[in-house]
Amino acid sequence: MQYNRLGNTPIVVSKLCFGSLTIGPLQRNLPLDEGAAVIRKAVELGVNFIDTADLYGTYPYIREVLKSHRDLVIASKSYAYDSRTARETLERALRGIGRDYIDIFLLHEQEGPLTLKGHREALEYFIAKKQQGVIRAVGISTHYVAAVKAAAVMEEIDVIHPILNYRGVGIVDGTLEDMTAAIELAYKNGKGIYAMKPLGGGHLISEFKRALRYVLDFPYVHSIAIGMQRLEEVYANVSFFNSGEIPYNLEMVLKSYKRKLFVQDWCAGCGRCVARCPQGALTIGEEGKAQVNHSRCVLCGYCGSVCPELAIKVI
Template identity: 55%
Template sequence: MEYRNLGKTNIKVSRICFGSLTMGPLQANLPIETGANIIKYAYERGINFLDTAELYDNYEYIKEALKTIPREKYIIATKSYSYSEETAEKSLLNALQKLETDYIDIFLLHEQESEHTIRGHYEAIEYFLKAKEKGLIRAFGISTHRVSAVLDSLKFKEIEVIHPIINKFGLGIQDGSSEEMIDAIRKAYEKGIGIYGMKPLGGGHLINRVEEAFEYVKNIPYLHSIAIGMQSIDEVDANISLLEKGNIPKYLKERLGKKTRRLIVQDWCIGCGKCVKTCKHGGIEIVEGKARAVTDKCIFCGYCAAVCPEFCIKVI
């Protein structure tokens, strides 16, 4: 496994980051022990970097895995929508307590859109910077689906890490193309910011072109690491093979090829529209009083499921 320093943070991460969203309640909802064992297997194969978020509600998996993974050798990035000192403190304490750890390696503000949203969350940023001084976090940054947020983040010296969406066809980029995102990432990289990309397979839409899609992001020189969702041992092996060999063994491809990702809306949906307001990709709509996936726009993140008051949405 190849490792790179994450910008100027002095944090060394594996080229593959374990995307943990897919194993948790918003998607596969694996048993805790099963998910923890996949995390541990990935670590044994060299993946020392994991991405999570408060929204994912999956800290229990990571806590269980950390019972055998040496904490000082494992890099954890988490995210929250904190906007004030109070919400930032709540999110950080929640992560520390649920993970049973003394520090978080990287804490990000989730889904930032521009200079305006960053400034609107500045009270939370100030709290996280104080937490960094106390050793409770090691680095601070943002995640985003927008080119504008990557560029605007360069105005803030406090931002050390950026977690942007990037894939060959620009799926999920809300305000530009892949080329525009790469140019923004390059500018951040040249300033010494740590960058790890997300959604290299476009939330699952590029699974049928997985080798081509992964090769594209692997060859972007400005990405220190690539976060990709994993919910099985086979997926861990496949992703490592993509990184190291550029392909997936035939037997693995056949097993994984049987799986397709779908967004399911149960019959008891009341059509409240909270999912539509949450989705910034236009990936879900209300038709005849019920929610329905917009198949060519949904990136299967499951964020809509997190806000559904009737618990009727799930990514499988």
């Protein structure tokens, strides 16, 4: 496994980052021991970097793995906008993973300069906690070119977690070329870059080797977060990151998986998922229930977090 220093930070991370969203309640909702076993296997194979978020509900899995692997690098994300919400989400993360510090804490889903300005109080709180040693690095996650460009020139930002895949799936405000140029700028300015959604939230699984080669060959990222929810996915991803190849049997298993966003019959049509979806993949249909445009859905599962009826899932 390749390891890289994350920009100008002292943090060293594996090229492959374990994206934990997929094992939690927004997606597969694995039992605690099963989900922890998937992460643990990745760690045993060389992965030292785990990505999560306040939204994901995956702290219990990570806490379980940290009992036996204490020195893992953990990144989390928060929608905090002021000092109170920043404190609450940071404390929730620390309690959740069972540590008195966290390696990386990010402002989640930033859109650009105005969003960063609106979350400035939270950012200042995280910076203060970095100075106290509670956080080792601060930054942002984003699907927006504008946010990458803004953060690239902010001295106080250490790490950027941008969307990147060879088709540009999920980039909200520009082209793939726009995003790669912004990431290059940030990288050259010393920002730690770990990319998200190299498989386009599942849309590029049928071309997963091409998709993974693209991000592995892209020179301006230090690590790549990939959601994994099965041991076979861990073995396949580690193999590809190490050798550029995936054993045939694993490839066949991966190709057999089919995932989609599914709306249960009891959907009440409240529209919260529609408002929450940044890709515009959800609408309320004639029957008064949510319906999915699968060509736009990136399978992030965020819509499920706002559904009061728990009627929408990634399966």
